[in-house]
Amino acid sequence: MSQVGTPVPHESAEGHVTGTAAYIDDLPRRERELYVGFVGSPVAAGQLAAIDIKDAAAVDGICCVLTHRDLGGPNHFGPIISDEPFLVADEMAYLGQPVVVVAGGTPDAVAAACRRVKLEYEERQPVLEIDDAVRREEFIGPRRHMTSIGAEDDAAFEAVFTRAKHTVSGRFHCQGQEQFYFETQAALAELGEAGEVRVISSTQNTTETQQVVAEALGVGMHQVVCVCPRMGGAFGGKETQSALTAVMVAMVAKRTGRPARLVLPRGVDMAITGKRHQYRANYRIAFDDAGRIAAAELAFYSNGGAYADLSTSVLERTMLHADNAYHIPLMRVTGQVCRTNLPPNTAFRGFGGPQGMSVIENGIEMIAETLGRDAMEVRRANLYQDGNPDRSVTHYGQIVRDHVLEEIFDQLAESSHYHQRRAEIEQFNRTSPTHARGLAMSPVKFGISFTTKFLNQANALVNVYTDGTVQVSTGGTEMGQGLNTKLQQVVADEFGLPLGSVQMMSTSTEKSNNTSPTAASAGTDLNGAAAVEACRKIKHRMRAFAATLLADRDKGLVASPEHICIAGGMVYDDRDCDPDAKISFGEFCNLARRERIDLGARGFFATPGVDYNRETGRGNPFYYYTTGAAVAEVAVDRLTGELVFDRADLLMDVGKMINPGVDRGQVIGGFMQGVGWVTNEDLRYDNEGRLLSTGPTTYKIPNITDLPREFNVDFIANPMHVKNIRQSKAVGEPPLMLALCVWLAARNAVSYVAQGQPFEMAIPATGEELLMTMSQLGKPATKLSAASGNGAASPSKAGAPAKTP
Amino acid sequence: MRDHIVFYVNGVRRAVDIDAAQQTLSEFLRSSQHPHSERLTGTKIACAEGDCGACTVLVGKPTADGKAIAYQSVDACIAFVFQMDGRHVVSVEGLRASGGLSALQTAMVDGHGSQCGFCTPGFVMALHGLAEEAGTLPTSLDDEEVRIGLSGNLCRCTGYLQILQAATSLRPDAIASMSQLFDESQMLSDFAKLGGEAVVMESSDGKVVAVPRSLSDLIRFRTEMSSARLVAGATDLGVQRNHGLFEPVEVISTCEIPELQTIAVDGDELVVGAAATWQEFDEFICDRLPEYHQILLRFGSPQVRHMGTLAGNLANASPIADSIPFHFVTETVIEVESTRGPRRIPIADFYKGYKQIDLAADEVITRVRTPLPPPDVAVKLYKMSKRRDMDISTVTAAFWLQLDGETVADARVAVGGVGPVVLRLSQAEQSLAGGQFTLDSLQAAGAIARSEVTPISDVRGSAGYRLQLVENLFAKCYYDLSASLSVAVS
Numbered sequence A: 001m002s003q004v005g006t007p008v009p010h011e012s013a014e015g016h017v018t019g020t021a022a023y024i025d026d027l028p029r030r031e032r033e034l035y036v037g038f039v040g041s042p043v044a045a046g047q048l049a050a051i052d053i054k055d056a057a058a059v060d061g062i063c064c065v066l067t068h069r070d071l072g073g074p075n076h077f078g079p080i081i082s083d084e085p086f087l088v089a090d091e092m093a094y095l096g097q098p099v100v101v102v103a104g105g106t107p108d109a110v111a112a113a114c115r116r117v118k119l120e121y122e123e124r125q126p127v128l129e130i131d132d133a134v135r136r137e138e139f140i141g142p143r144r145h146m147t148s149i150g151a152e153d154d155a156a157f158e159a160v161f162t163r164a165k166h167t168v169s170g171r172f173h174c175q176g177q178e179q180f181y182f183e184t185q186a187a188l189a190e191l192g193e194a195g196e197v198r199v200i201s202s203t204q205n206t207t208e209t210q211q212v213v214a215e216a217l218g219v220g221m222h223q224v225v226c227v228c229p230r231m232g233g234a235f236g237g238k239e240t241q242s243a244l245t246a247v248m249v250a251m252v253a254k255r256t257g258r259p260a261r262l263v264l265p266r267g268v269d270m271a272i273t274g275k276r277h278q279y280r281a282n283y284r285i286a287f288d289d290a291g292r293i294a295a296a297e298l299a300f301y302s303n304g305g306a307y308a309d310l311s312t313s314v315l316e317r318t319m320l321h322a323d324n325a326y327h328i329p330l331m332r333v334t335g336q337v338c339r340t341n342l343p344p345n346t347a348f349r350g351f352g353g354p355q356g357m358s359v360i361e362n363g364i365e366m367i368a369e370t371l372g373r374d375a376m377e378v379r380r381a382n383l384y385q386d387g388n389p390d391r392s393v394t395h396y397g398q399i400v401r402d403h404v405l406e407e408i409f410d411q412l413a414e415s416s417h418y419h420q421r422r423a424e425i426e427q428f429n430r431t432s433p434t435h436a437r438g439l440a441m442s443p444v445k446f447g448i449s450f451t452t453k454f455l456n457q458a459n460a461l462v463n464v465y466t467d468g469t470v471q472v473s474t475g476g477t478e479m480g481q482g483l484n485t486k487l488q489q490v491v492a493d494e495f496g497l498p499l500g501s502v503q504m505m506s507t508s509t510e511k512s513n514n515t516s517p518t519a520a521s522a523g524t525d526l527n528g529a530a531a532v533e534a535c536r537k538i539k540h541r542m543r544a545f546a547a548t549l550l551a552d553r554d555k556g557l558v559a560s561p562e563h564i565c566i567a568g569g570m571v572y573d574d575r576d577c578d579p580d581a582k583i584s585f586g587e588f589c590n591l592a593r594r595e596r597i598d599l600g601a602r603g604f605f606a607t608p609g610v611d612y613n614r615e616t617g618r619g620n621p622f623y624y625y626t627t628g629a630a631v632a633e634v635a636v637d638r639l640t641g642e643l644v645f646d647r648a649d650l651l652m653d654v655g656k657m658i659n660p661g662v663d664r665g666q667v668i669g670g671f672m673q674g675v676g677w678v679t680n681e682d683l684r685y686d687n688e689g690r691l692l693s694t695g696p697t698t699y700k701i702p703n704i705t706d707l708p709r710e711f712n713v714d715f716i717a718n719p720m721h722v723k724n725i726r727q728s729k730a731v732g733e734p735p736l737m738l739a740l741c742v743w744l745a746a747r748n749a750v751s752y753v754a755q756g757q758p759f760e761m762a763i764p765a766t767g768e769e770l771l772m773t774m775s776q777l778g779k780p781a782t783k784l785s786a787a788s789g790n791g792a793a794s795p796s797k798a799g800a801p802a803k804t805p
Numbered sequence B: 001m002r003d004h005i006v007f008y009v010n011g012v013r014r015a016v017d018i019d020a021a022q023q024t025l026s027e028f029l030r031s032s033q034h035p036h037s038e039r040l041t042g043t044k045i046a047c048a049e050g051d052c053g054a055c056t057v058l059v060g061k062p063t064a065d066g067k068a069i070a071y072q073s074v075d076a077c078i079a080f081v082f083q084m085d086g087r088h089v090v091s092v093e094g095l096r097a098s099g100g101l102s103a104l105q106t107a108m109v110d111g112h113g114s115q116c117g118f119c120t121p122g123f124v125m126a127l128h129g130l131a132e133e134a135g136t137l138p139t140s141l142d143d144e145e146v147r148i149g150l151s152g153n154l155c156r157c158t159g160y161l162q163i164l165q166a167a168t169s170l171r172p173d174a175i176a177s178m179s180q181l182f183d184e185s186q187m188l189s190d191f192a193k194l195g196g197e198a199v200v201m202e203s204s205d206g207k208v209v210a211v212p213r214s215l216s217d218l219i220r221f222r223t224e225m226s227s228a229r230l231v232a233g234a235t236d237l238g239v240q241r242n243h244g245l246f247e248p249v250e251v252i253s254t255c256e257i258p259e260l261q262t263i264a265v266d267g268d269e270l271v272v273g274a275a276a277t278w279q280e281f282d283e284f285i286c287d288r289l290p291e292y293h294q295i296l297l298r299f300g301s302p303q304v305r306h307m308g309t310l311a312g313n314l315a316n317a318s319p320i321a322d323s324i325p326f327h328f329v330t331e332t333v334i335e336v337e338s339t340r341g342p343r344r345i346p347i348a349d350f351y352k353g354y355k356q357i358d359l360a361a362d363e364v365i366t367r368v369r370t371p372l373p374p375p376d377v378a379v380k381l382y383k384m385s386k387r388r389d390m391d392i393s394t395v396t397a398a399f400w401l402q403l404d405g406e407t408v409a410d411a412r413v414a415v416g417g418v419g420p421v422v423l424r425l426s427q428a429e430q431s432l433a434g435g436q437f438t439l440d441s442l443q444a445a446g447a448i449a450r451s452e453v454t455p456i457s458d459v460r461g462s463a464g465y466r467l468q469l470v471e472n473l474f475a476k477c478y479y480d481l482s483a484s485l486s487v488a489v490s
Helices: A013-018 A107-117 A130-135 A154-163 A204-215 A243-256 A266-272 A311-320 A355-370 A373-381 A405-415 A418-431 A483-495 A523-550 A585-594 A660-678 A734-738 A740-754 A765-776 B025-029 B092-098 B103-110 B120-134 B144-150 B161-168 B184-194 B213-222 B237-242 B280-287 B288-296 B310-316 B322-331 B427-431 B439-452 B465-490
Strands: A034-040 A044-053 A060-065 A096-104 A117-122 A139-147 A167-176 A186-189 A197-201 A224-228 A261-265 A278-285 A293-305 A330-340 A434-448 A456-463 A470-474 A502-504 A564-567 A568-573 A602-607 A611-613 A618-620 A624-637 A643-653 A710-715 B005-009 B012-016 B055-064 B069-075 B088-090 B198-201 B208-211 B229-233 B249-252 B263-266 B269-273 B333-338 B339-346 B351-353 B365-370 B377-384 B393-406 B406-415
Touching: A013 A434, A013 B092, A013 B103, A013 B120, A034 A107, A034 A243, A044 A096, A060 A243, A096 A107, A096 A243, A096 B198, A107 A167, A130 A278, A130 A293, A130 A330, A139 A311, A139 A740, A154 A278, A154 A293, A154 A330, A167 A355, A186 A243, A186 A456, A186 B144, A197 A204, A204 A224, A204 A243, A243 A261, A243 A434, A266 A660, A278 A355, A278 B365, A293 A311, A293 A355, A293 A611, A311 A330, A311 A355, A355 A373, A355 A434, A355 A734, A355 A740, A373 A405, A373 A434, A405 A434, A405 A624, A418 A434, A418 A624, A434 A734, A434 A740, A456 A523, A470 A483, A470 B103, A483 A502, A483 A523, A523 A564, A523 A568, A523 A585, A523 A602, A568 A585, A643 A660, A643 A740, A660 A734, A660 B161, A734 A740, A740 A765, A765 B465, B012 B333, B055 B120, B055 B184, B069 B088, B069 B120, B088 B406, B092 B120, B103 B120, B103 B161, B120 B144, B120 B161, B144 B161, B213 B249, B213 B333, B213 B365, B263 B280, B269 B310, B280 B288, B280 B310, B310 B322, B310 B365, B322 B377, B322 B393, B322 B406, B333 B465, B377 B465, B393 B465, B406 B427, B406 B439, B406 B465, B427 B439, B439 B465
Parallel strands: A034 A261, A197 A224, A293 A330, A470 A502, A643 A710, B005 B088, B208 B249, B229 B249
Antiparallel strands: A034 A096, A044 A117, A060 A096, A139 A330, A167 A278, A186 A197, A186 A261, A278 A293, A434 A624, A456 A470, A456 A602, A564 A568, A611 A618, A624 A643, B005 B012, B055 B069, B055 B088, B198 B208, B263 B269, B269 B365, B333 B339, B333 B365, B377 B393, B393 B406
């Protein structure tokens, strides 16, 4: 029986519910293990003049106090641009940035020593806001451009706007978001007898951790092993930012020879690690009476924080998703990462995609408001159309093919009773003095693959033992997304074994080298394909051996590997009608070893056909797209701004599901994370660059009571999708962006209050944002500028939509 | 007097001294208490501020008749070990006593109720807590009960739906109860023997933990230990302790005093003992003060309501404490006592400034005496917060309107979160009193109220937002009351 396609439980589920699934802090304490702490920069911007560690080192129980001078190699790292110091040597670039590492026998000793470290520094005025950074031209990387075919000529592009029947324009703001993985950044380092460092890290990126630790210690990569048994959540936050914690414990272990562990307290983790990027975008859109978009110009500015981290790559994905699911004939997209004195912002589920899509989705809502049309109809009219060459090419030149976006829209409109509910809402809003209801449907089209070509590779190690059981190791890391469960199902099917015969092993650089981070929703696509490749190598050898073993001259069966079946726990020749001729898989493996057949293999996979030219802004960065749509209904309290999310209907094309239970969980979980971003998750900083919302008391991720009362999740079949592992599709990130419909529904509710007055609203739609937006509407004196051609774009540099050279 | 505390962990007796007693319960469980004991790392720490519930355990306490143990979910990260004297603590490891997975655990496994798994033991224990409270109900818990029951457990991965579906798929009587898993008779007889003796633990370096078991002991300890901190449910002090703002060097527990655990109606007053938990309070007022009950459902989480107390909330003196505005408009009186005798303080006089209260170093709060609103008084309470449930408020408000037909005979309005202490809005009250109950009059009062408050901008909201809320809540009160009044008329 096939394991693929069944909703088997998460392979660690029993460990989860019994509490025996261990995270870094749960691992047994090692003999002579040290506690590690660090002293961070007390200011967001400044110049470090001197570090005095004498008093700290003298604290009873302290084993070492380390600074940048104790690094074994150059003091910088970074996944794309190597611009971030491990430990501050001169420039202090964000509050809490690690300066001094302290290790000791007790947490109290470490805390006492940290308090005794003296830093001399000159404080500077920090740059915190995007506008500020733009004014000062504090940028990371060059300005990027993507211009669709036909939109190259300035005058012609401008003419489209001049001739257009309607335009909307303005400035869109969206706030960042904290990953809020439950297990904070954590690592444990210990030395092997040859002095090699073994780091057990809560990381999505074992190879990069290995490499960064080697660089920091000044040793070869062969002197470092990085292992990740599992993570208590990551969501992108442990793609690069797990490295600093690992480096700190590795430095201590290397210096002292003793095991060392660091688990960041929640408040520290939230204060010093990067988040989803805050964005500002200037936009203008030209459209006709039907709401059909003729052209769009979008200029994105992201708050990158102090160092590059993944920001340039995140921005690229923003620009690649500025169209969302709409064919926009003429498009000009620009993007610029801004440097500020905040912790370097980083990956978070969606990786810039949500911010990119939010601008066009807000724009469509404005188009609908301008025309007095239903926004769903406007969206439907602008969708990419499968098989229509005039409505299939993106602004970067990739053809969107084999999709069912229109079918998704039509099916969802019907199943959610969209039109009937629209009529009910209009009726309600005409009569209620206290509440306004809103309804929105929005699509998602999310490109699958790393947009950096070389990352689209994976390797896997499959070992079959003489009792017929199998161990599988890949570079993919398990963060709760069910990767290991899916890999277990896929490998079990390859050998025709029950799930229990296949064991997923800890991710380790010892077994899988030069791996990519488990990210971009592509964990199963890449590692699954590599594991299958390994299985097939082994099966090829098995078949050759089995063919000779099972050949039977008396029965007239010549050796024929093509007729060997490895299925149902047995190995047999499918021409042989004698059931007793079948050999159990375990017995067969034992025989194979005796005949010196290699029962282990390494598989490798590289995604075919993906590439993207950053200079021209053209290419085929994505292997395929995952698509879907959602409908949300909300009620907004007109007097308090309180938002109640009443109903959600989700419909997605995720191909043939390897595990429907896991995929359903990814869709619901991703969606609710997105709901948090667009509603209540509100990062607040003070004027000195200090994050004020540093724990769940002040930073409000969705609670179970925030779940809509009615929540329908469904999947649509797409027979055209025949590529990828077992014809599945990636599911990790795409559903997050469906949550934009909740924000759009809130905007829709406010539009009933606005009654035609133009208005702007930011993400997230907190009670404050909603109430203050509605209060502004009540006051004509502070009325926002009209949604005409030059609209609300600010006159500053940030405001002027940039021209493509 | 005893010099140690005695409690059980997963059925195993533990007698511990002051060093362990001053730890949080989660620290105690997660650390190895002696070389051969198991670290119970199933209790996870994700926030250390009693907000996420990953550390949820069950704490069982003998019932009044001493014949059974009643279990409730508690956040182990903000509970102190000294609060566990005479209790049975069940962590997720305790469920092993069922010999495999409990029915709830199986439902979570099969229903994809876990993803990364870090929050999962907390959810499992919170659900077992719900099952304990539901007892032998032959029908499964409904959606609403599970939502409220799990509002103290956060999950970042699952989006909750599969957990909700797993939880509502089971009937509580199909879930093994703690009394089935553990031999409680032995614990009960042990607890009975410990009896009503006070516990006083001292360390050589001057640390003291006192757990009095009578009001006279409490008052005596309070006099003798003038620098000690009184600890009720510790739902805020536990957070402060984890943030390095409070060390339990010298503490007196107020929660083991039988005389202070009572809740009663005395004439037209509600009298609440200082040691009564929010849960006990809620059960008592649920039908008597439905408006208060509605706010309580969103006030803290079940885990917090199982430990926290009304007296603690009032004494903690936060300007955004959810309970205080109601007690301002009802003109509650706080009863305190010391060796010098009792004293009654009107609540308006109790607060002297930001987190400053009128309580002498030798005094303890004994009871909270609240005049119940008469039948012609309509009460509306508001808790405005960023997230609806389990969130600290941005603005709180209480309206107490005595209505004589269409006329407002008397009006009392209190707001929190807009100044250093909760305030009565006297000018707005004056504008309402004697006038008609109309939208215009409420809106006019709201505009006046706006000028009576001086909010600040902070992490929860800007000053401008708070001003707008204060103003608009008057109109909201009008709509809410006119809706409920018209329902009452029809």
